[in-house]
Amino acid sequence: MRAAFFGLALTILALGLAATATGGPSTATAVPGCAKGSLNLLEEGKLSLATDNPAFPPWWGGAAKKPWEVSNPASGKGYESAVAYAVAKQLGFSKGQVTWSAVPFNNSYRPGKKPFDFYMAQVSYLPERAKNVSFSNSYYFVNQAVVANADTPISRVTTVAGLRPYKLGAQVGTTSYNYIQNVIRPTQSAAVYDSNNDAISALNAGQIDGIVVDLPTAFFVVAVQLDNGTIVGKLPQRGPREQFGMVFQKGNPLVKCVNRALNRLWTNGTIKGLQKKYLAQAGAPDLR
């Protein structure tokens, strides 16, 4: 009898807690006009996200698990993973309600219904791209950088113009390649690879002198993937600031709510904090 009473009391307490957990504080913090039930989702009650596999640091972290190589997007570690969970929290999703699937970059923009609510893989906003998908606002403003082997002639270059005589490489479909073509305009045509790993192989084979990647990736490449690598320098912005956005089905109204969530994360300092935690590395000279 006592046990039963105790059990009942516990149940009431649990229910009360649950009510406060779901109803109380979270509606207070939830983004206005974006109640969880009203969102346009792939699967009701779940936030279905996707990125490329392998997902590389510093954008993704945690120990590699199951289908994922190198890192685990569901870990909440690494910049993009952390931002994704921060956005999910703003929209009222618990960590368990966020699911991840692997979608290669080239498939992220294929026509038809997308198999995710949004996609994050350091995808830069470009007006031409925005004709075919919807982008969220920026969650990171990015600079490009040049990576090379130390003690090679290119490693002593200090200006953008100084890069022109060298053979540069980049991953296919990246704004890094666009930067080579449109800003550096080298005298030798740029080499284009399926992945940064292939570009690194070519660098080690002496087929190219330098690789252009985004700055946070440059730090990872130099620290982990090259034996004797160095960052030649950070490349200056030309034209509008380059930004990473989440990729949505064209016209998906979910973008509006994600943007509101992102705005909050920018204003309340969360994004700044995550950048400091995952992306703050020093030691790259500026190329002029």
Next chain:
Amino acid sequence: MRQTSGSALTGSRGSRIIGSASPGGSRAIAVATISTLVVVGLLATAVVNSPGWDDVKQAFFDPEVFSESFPDIADAFLLNVRIFLVAEVFILVFALVIALMRGLQGPVFFPFRALATIYSDFFRGIPTILLVYILGFGVTTLQLPGVPISPLFWGTVSLILVYSAYVSEVYRAGIDSVHPSQEAAARSLGLGRFAALRYVVLPQAVRRVIPPLLNDFIGLQKDTALVALLGVVEAFRQSQIDSAGSFNYTPYICTAILFLAITVPLTRFTDWLIARDRRRQLAGGMR
């Protein structure tokens, strides 16, 4: 017995797309036309009325993206043409050497036969993409003095090695298909072994294998895209770049059209070549 014309005879044995004026004549053509229109019409209606057609049309057939990317891709396609023309010359020669090595008789030549067999087993067995990687990034990283590091060079070498293995088997099949009596006859006329091979066996063998040789040549043309793995910007890579820049797949259609523009006429030409050849052969025998 010449109740049918020569062209109808070859038409019945060679590849045949449009029946030539055989019994029935214009009626056959009319039936073929109507049936084609009905089939194509039904397929087109099914595709155009499918729920996703608008999306597909925008993603794959955007005229603006097409006209923007076509010149770049056509330019890059010239590199593919250069690669497969150069590679094909080496393949035809190299593969013949391997096929002949494999056909050598007598115990003295065992090492040559073994080598040729191992060669074709090995290079037909490993995926081309793997060989491109191993040679393009592996061999070059050894930094051997005097060995070129150019990705274009190693990409082309990979294609030559792989396709020579296939083509050597095609040659071998051709050589085997020539009846031994041909060689015996040649030898009995006083030709040496080499002369018999050169003037009697090979001409017949090669003529018989032209269609499969062309098959491999077309395969080679398309596989030139694998050289892109090593950083070389050829047509497929260029279309990938354009596609990622606009998040639209129309550039791939440009590449497909360029490849078709080369392979289809080539196929028709070989069909014609074979038909002509057969016509000449039969013309001699049928009179």
